Amino acid sequence: MHPAMKGFLPRTLHPGLQILVLLALISAGFCVGYAVIFAWAKLGFGLSAPEAIAVLANPTAYPQAWGLLMMAQGVVLFCAGTGGGLLLASALGYGWAEYFSPRRLGAGWWLLAAAVLIVVILPFMSTLIAWNAGVHFPAALHDFEVWARASEDKAAVLTKFLTRFSSAGRFWVGVLVIAVVPAVAEELVFRGVIQKNLVRWFSPHLGVWLGAAIFSAIHFQFFGFVPRFVLGLVLGYLYLWSGNILVSMAAHFTQNAFQLLILYLAQRGQFGWGFDPDSNDALPWTLVLPSLLLSAGLLYFLYQRMTAPAAPTAMLTLSREGVVERGIDT
Template sequence: MKGLPTRSLHPLLQILLLVGLAVAGLCLASLLALVLASSVFGLSVAQFGQLAAAPERVPHGWAVSMLLQGLSLAGLGLGAAVLPLVLRAANRPAERYFAPRPLGQAWWLGAAALLIIVSVPVQSALVAWNANAHFPAFLHDFEQWARSKEDQAAGLTKFLTEFTSPARLLVGLLVIAVTPAVAEELVFRGVIQRNLVRWFGSRHVGVWLAAALFSAVHMQFFGFVPRFLLGLVLGYLYEWSGNILVPMAAHFTQNAFQLILLYLAQHRHLSASFDPDANQALPWPSVLLSTVLSAALLYTLHQRMAADAPPLAVAADPAAPLR
């Protein structure tokens, strides 16, 4: 199947096609999760429907919730992965849709991961500020609704991240770190951002809009700002490198680092006063140092990626990231 040439389809249509494929992938994933939950764990359809509201009341709730979460993310990523197969032009490998440039240097992946770890104190300050933000008086009802949704999401997250054994931690790393790093980067950077860049003819507009969508889709309004900032970092890493593996490495580190800290705290390997779940900013000297180091790392990555990147694999592809 030769498919449709990428340049023949408007960027907006490519994004809409992604939405359709992602919805189809999510539906297939939910159906597969239901079949497995019934055949492996003996759950009824009614019990399966209770997972989102009260997974702790469902038999094998943790395992089935992880199964559903993992398959849903995989279905989302599959929808994005199928898109270039539909669009690919003759004699053009589909993987170039997501990586128009080969990986310039292997250390880029480590540097992207290091950037995330170094920026943790800055993130803590943003998380603390955003968690305590208040909407204007005329949005009071919306604020109450948003906080209730936030509390519900926090309860589900706390349930899923109760790692009572190393085996549970490994499952958590696979489902909460590896799978979203691949699936969400394919969707938000690999498809949405690249098409917004092409549509508006500006890498900055594309990166900022994709970051806003990335944060908004998570439906956690009191965590919008730090997730938006993360989306910006991931977006620019993709633009500068032209290779989807770079933001994937950073995204994986973001999630995996938090899970490992949680596991260490739960098993009393960290100070009793340290609570990874608390929305508290780290001391201001560490936030200031983190800001300086993060800015320096970003600048270094920008300069080195521009200098070390190989030529574009498909120079004529207008959907390739802008330099």
């Protein structure tokens, strides 16, 4: 056993208070991130803070907007999410691996299997995307529905602007900012801290479901809530079963990177059969049904392998911490 690190917060801090501390650290991270962006805008583009804000608010009107906006997306999320999560673990006196990965990675193929699962489940997810995109709110919420759709249409325009890859260089920048950074930052926050503490606070299953709901809601995309919620469940259970944040990170990265790759290939005309990656239409049932069955089988297979005892000198327990590895004295 390694001696406990000294943090300025007690390890016994209530799970709800840990989440509140995380939110404070995320807020501080946002401030640091935007300070970096404004400094970069001044040094790299000669833009004052008000001018940089104008570029970020209306990127299609400025030639330097793509680079500045991409950097803003990556730096702010990294500072807020990754910084907030890691600082919380340190403040509690934990090593980062100890806090976010209480169990050693059972096998390298776990990461590959998590990535394969995410690709296999995509056709099934397309049905959820199509259904959720066409949902209508009750008449009493008509004004809210109009506002929500207008907000998501505006966000879609921004997304298309950022993912317009005119070169291979831009594509790899997109992979870094849209796939790598979110996979690390969002998993540390939503699975590594929020889900972990909700599991401690309530129960393993309720913690995963509440964590998935928060993960989906925080994106403020009401017409994509259900598919993102299901994705959050998959990521949440992968983390709960494996006890290692690298597993859910691998799945999250694959989700984003695979979609970026398909989009990039489509923009280069590699899909001659007319596939439209921007469409919300469901894929054919000939793909959806096998996707559902294979995904269920993979999930069950991973559950069995990840929760099985790894060695006779260790014991795995499923507790309010998730799956953890506890040594057995010999």
